[in-house]
Amino acid sequence: MTTVATPTVLLADRVLPRSLAADVGLVIGGAALTALLAQVTVPLPLVPITGQxxxxxxxxxxxxxxxGAASMSLYALLGMAGLPVFSDGSGGMSVVLSASGGYIVGFVAAAALVGRLAERSWERTFPKALVTFVAGTGVTFVVGLPWLAVVAGLDLQGTLANGLYPFVLPGLLKAAVVAGLLPVAWKGAERLAARRRG
Structure with a gap:
C-alpha cells in the first residue's frame, strides 16, 4: 500500500493563493526585503553586522x-549588477568578491535549508523554529568563513575573530526574534484563511 504525501502549505501560500504571478511577486518581494534590511548595519572592520x-x-x-533560494539568488544578482542592495547601499561585483561576499553567496543555501525545514512545518513552533533559524544562520557561516579567510588572507584565529565571534550573539538574537514571529504570523494567517472560508 502506498501513501501519497500531501504538500505542506507554507505561510506565503496561506496568505496568497498560489500562482505563477504570486510566486514571482514573492521572490521579488523577498529580495526587496533583504535589500531593505541590509541597510540596517553595524560597521565592523571586514564584515558588518546587518539585518540581511x-x-x-x-x-x-x-x-x-x-x-527562498530563488529570492536570495535574485538579491545577489541584483547586487552584482550594481544595484545598491547590499549593506550601506553598495553594489557591484567588487562587493561579492570582497571579504564579506561569501556571506551573500551563503544566503542562497541558508534560505534553501530554512525553506526545506519550513516545508516540514519546523517554523510553526518556537523551539523547532529556533533550531531551524540557528541552522540557517550556521549555513551562512559555513560558506562565508572560508571565503573570508581566502580573500582577506587570514589564519584560523583571524577568520574566527573577524567573521564569527562578533556575529554569534547578534545571530542568536535575530534567530530568536524570527522564531518568535513566525508562530504568531501563522496564527494570524490561519485566522485570515478561516475568515475567507467563512
Whole structure:
C-alpha cells in the first residue's frame, strides 16, 4: 500500500493563493526585503553586522526552499549588477568578491535549508523554529568563513575573530526574534484563511 504525501502549505501560500504571478511577486518581494534590511548595519572592520540574515530566515521560512533560494539568488544578482542592495547601499561585483561576499553567496543555501525545514512545518513552533533559524544562520557561516579567510588572507584565529565571534550573539538574537514571529504570523494567517472560508 502506498501513501501519497500531501504538500505542506507554507505561510506565503496561506496568505496568497498560489500562482505563477504570486510566486514571482514573492521572490521579488523577498529580495526587496533583504535589500531593505541590509541597510540596517553595524560597521565592523571586514564584515558588518546587518539585518540581511534576518531577512534570509524570513524569506526561506515563508516561501520554502525553491522560492527562498530563488529570492536570495535574485538579491545577489541584483547586487552584482550594481544595484545598491547590499549593506550601506553598495553594489557591484567588487562587493561579492570582497571579504564579506561569501556571506551573500551563503544566503542562497541558508534560505534553501530554512525553506526545506519550513516545508516540514519546523517554523510553526518556537523551539523547532529556533533550531531551524540557528541552522540557517550556521549555513551562512559555513560558506562565508572560508571565503573570508581566502580573500582577506587570514589564519584560523583571524577568520574566527573577524567573521564569527562578533556575529554569534547578534545571530542568536535575530534567530530568536524570527522564531518568535513566525508562530504568531501563522496564527494570524490561519485566522485570515478561516475568515475567507467563512
Amino acid at each position: 540574515t534576518m531577512a534570509v530566515l524570513l524569506v526561506g521560512a515563508t516561501l520554502g526552499a525553491s522560492r
